[in-house]
Amino acid sequence: MIQKKRIAILVGGGPAPGINSVIAAATIRASLEGVEVVGIEDGFQWLMQGNVDHSRILTIDDVGQIHFRGGSCIGISRANPTLDPKHLENAVISLLRLNVSQLITIGGDDTAFSAMKLGERADGRITVVHVPKTIDNDLDLPPHIDTFGFQTARHIGVEIVKNLIVDSSTTSRWYFIISMGRKAGHLALGIGKSAGATLTLIAEEFAKSGSPIKLKSVVDTLAGAIIKRYSYGRRYGVAVISEGLVLDIDPEDLKGLSDVERDAHGNLRIAEVNLGEILKSAVQTRLRDFGIKTTIVAKNIGYELRCADPIPFDMEYTRDLGYCAAKHIIEGGNNVMVSLQGGNFVPIPFTSMLDANTGRTRLRMVDINSTRYAIARRYMIRLRRDDFEDAHELAKFAATVGISLQDFRDQFGYLVLLEPPPLVFNPKVGSLTTRHLAEHKGNSEQV
Numbered sequence: 167m168i169q170k171k172r173i174a175i176l177v178g179g180g181p182a183p184g185i186n187s188v189i190a191a192a193t194i195r196a197s198l199e200g201v202e203v204v205g206i207e208d209g210f211q212w213l214m215q216g217n218v219d220h221s222r223i224l225t226i227d228d229v230g231q232i233h234f235r236g237g238s239c240i241g242i243s244r245a246n247p248t249l250d251p252k253h254l255e256n257a258v259i260s261l262l263r264l265n266v267s268q269l270i271t272i273g274g275d276d277t278a279f280s281a282m283k284l285g286e287r288a289d290g291r292i293t294v295v296h297v298p299k300t301i302d303n304d305l306d307l308p309p310h311i312d313t314f315g316f317q318t319a320r321h322i323g324v325e326i327v328k329n330l331i332v333d334s335s336t337t338s339r340w341y342f343i344i345s346m347g348r349k350a351g352h353l354a355l356g357i358g359k360s361a362g363a364t365l366t367l368i369a370e371e372f373a374k375s376g377s378p379i380k381l382k383s384v385v386d387t388l389a390g391a392i393i394k395r396y397s398y399g400r401r402y403g404v405a406v407i408s409e410g411l412v413l414d415i416d417p418e419d420l421k422g423l424s425d426v427e428r429d430a431h432g433n434l435r436i437a438e439v440n441l442g443e444i445l446k447s448a449v450q451t452r453l454r455d456f457g458i459k460t461t462i463v464a465k466n467i468g469y470e471l472r473c474a475d476p477i478p479f480d481m482e483y484t485r486d487l488g489y490c491a492a493k494h495i496i497e498g499g500n501n502v503m504v505s506l507q508g509g510n511f512v513p514i515p516f517t518s519m520l521d522a523n524t525g526r527t528r529l530r531m532v533d534i535n536s537t538r539y540a541i542a543r544r545y546m547i548r549l550r551r552d553d554f555e556d557a558h559e560l561a562k563f564a565a566t567v568g569i570s571l572q573d574f575r576d577q578f579g580y581l582v583l584l585e586p587p588p589l590v591f592n593p594k595v596g597s598l599t600t601r602h603l604a605e606h607k608g609n610s611e612q613v
Contacts, residue, residue: 171267173495175224176206176213177242178277182299182315183476184484185238188272190229191488197226199496204264209243209273210280213260214253221264233481236473246276248283258288268293268495274300274313275527278503282516285501293500295491296516301471303352306519306528307505309536314487316353318480319346319471323357326467327404331361334402339461340392341404342449344442346468351408351532355542357467358406365391365546368408370532371584381419381448383581384411388445389452390549390578392460397566401460403547409468412439420444442466456567540589551582 173196175189193203206213207220222240232239247253261269269292271281278296285294298305301319303312323345330341343363345354351368358366367387372379388405395403412420420439442464450462476484483506490511491504502513521528532539553559554575564574 172202172204172265173268173270173492174204174206174221174261174264174266175240175270175272176209177238177240177299178209178271178273178280179242179244179300180274181237181242181472182301182313183236183318183472183474184314184480185242185272185299186229186235187233187476187481187484188297188299188314188488188491189224189239190233191485192270192492193224193229193488194226195489195492196496199492201268201496204266205240208241209245209277210247210253210257211243211245213257214245214247216256216260218260218263233485234475236475244276246280248280251287254283254287257284258292261288261292266292268295270295270297270491270495272297272299274298274302275305275529278305278516278519279527282501282519285516293495293498295495295499295513296503297487297491298503298505301353301468302347302350303356304348304350304529304531305503306530307514308507309530309533311505311507314480314484315472315476316356317483318474318477319353320356320360321477322471322474323353323467324361326470327357327361327363327406330465331363331404334404337461338401339463340402342388342442342445342462342464343404343406344409344464344466345406346466346471347408347410349410349413349529349531351410352530353468354406354408355532355539359542359545361404361406362545363406364395364403365548366406366408366542367411368532369410369414370534372411373414378416379411379414381415381444384415384445385448385452386578387548387581388449390581391547392449392453393456393458393563393566394547394549394553396458397562407441407445409441409466412441440464456569458567534586537589540586543586544589549578549581551585554579554582 175192177185196203203224204221205224212220247257271277271294278298281294281296298307298313299315300313301315303316305313307313327343330343334341345357347353349369351370354368355366367384369379372383391403391405446462446464453460486506487504494504494513499513501516503516503519505512505514519527560574561571564571567574
């Protein structure tokens, strides 16, 4: 008797809200088509070693009520089978031993790359479809399409930051909140803008010059924001800072960074670099030069967000993705990433996702030339170009730190060189230019 072929499902990378929902939807769709589903535990970790013991059959009864829970019912890992051809072949052979002919992978850019390479190695023996997952929102999807888990992570992050905003104003202290997101600033900006943080710093804004980010620029941006707040009698604030800054800061400014551990895909384990404490110490030292003493608390957020129960948006979104992944692969789909665009299923070929220069999966960064980012900047309290064009404002800041207006200009004026140009809407269609909008200085309603 010929055994029926199976679909396997595995999850790679880091957790994201909605994983269980994808697994459930794909399992239900496949089961109703009469296709057996096997859950591969812990990503590629065991398969690449030739171990097939860490797998189990998934049924509708197993997954019927898991779509609203966080985490992954079959585990997860960052194991990378692409580093060694033997590991990649082991993964293919292991799946064939499990009688798997179709594989659904769930993960971010690294897992997508591994899925593509496995498909190439299988050479038709196994078809592969990938479901994009990451709270970092950095997969190269169209600009208006989020990766699943991002909206839930932002929602939970905003709740945390809202509470810290109240604490900062109550206790007259500053919070430096380091947000997950790896190289891209989507999550930090999404949290900071939604919560109304005092300012949000992302790597993309400092990297315009193409040169490594100088730690001094980040420190002076934060110190300048604190000074500006002080000049208006506000001794508190909240800065949301993307962890990805670590990856672009000049290594000479972060001694010992080369000793930090990296994961199986070669990515720096950013959590091992205490960016918050580094910035806290450097900013306090900078302010001490001006006789300003302020309490700063550094806090990392990210692990609290990754395994949260998905909000309804992500529950619905991931059920659609899981359904589409199973249906597409059953109907012969192969070597694609699943996406929903304008409410419709759109398969994205793996080959179109590759960066021609690196050969790796492209990352989607924050577009700092977009209206969305420009508006975010308008709500931030930070030294701006118009501050340096207003002698009265500048004199107020200089007096706050006890130096001359020219000294203040000399020390902080360079910060506005990377500031985006003014946002101007077309008045012919009835919109106001940003020059007609209230500019947010120290009297902003934001913290």
